[in-house]
Amino acid sequence: MKLHELKNVAGAIHRKKRVGCGEGGGHGKTSGRGGKGQSARSGSSIRPGFEGGQMPLYRKLPHRGFNNYNFRTTYATVNVGDLAKLDASVTEVTSEVLAKHGLVRDDGRALKVLGDGEISRALKVTAAKFSESAKAKLEKAGGQAINA
Structure with missing residues (x-):
């Protein structure tokens, strides 16, 4: 079909x-x-x-508690496997470099590196956060994971 x-x-x-x-x-x-x-x-x-025009129910009832939605931190995420696809001339990786290569958007969000995929070359990666597996894979390949 x-x-x-x-x-x-x-x-x-x-x-x-x-x-x-x-x-x-x-x-x-x-x-x-x-x-x-x-x-x-x-x-x-x-x-x-x-x-x-009557006072609506949602305004009559008391509001309790706190909602963190407006104040949350959102991250631009990239996987270790995606970092391996960068051309060989790149040795230092930042969010600006990734935005230039089209892996993340250039919208000012903090960068988080996740551990999906494999990497075989040494890269010096600067990001706000790293997952444990991403940090381990980067260091095993001879690179560095630097918290920004």
Whole structure:
């Protein structure tokens, strides 16, 4: 079977609901929007949690605890196997060098080196963090893992 031979199962495709085309079609007059009011108008949408001006439940209830999501540290990750793919002229690896070679994005995030893959040449790698296996593989190959 090939992609162009795939067919939808019976009942998966529905025809578009035609509204406002007379009472005989079943969706005439108000076109399935009920009577008058905000929800009957075009472009209308009421945000989730809105209670018509009444103080919403999420504002009535006390907020407890702390969420670290806004203050988290995110890392640009690269594997030891990817470092081995760098050309032979590179001996010192930093996040700038990796960004230039297209292995990480140049967005200012801290660099973390992970241990997937193998490396056979000595590299001097400067990063914010190293996994234990990455550090071991770099040092076994004769390189250095320097914390920035």
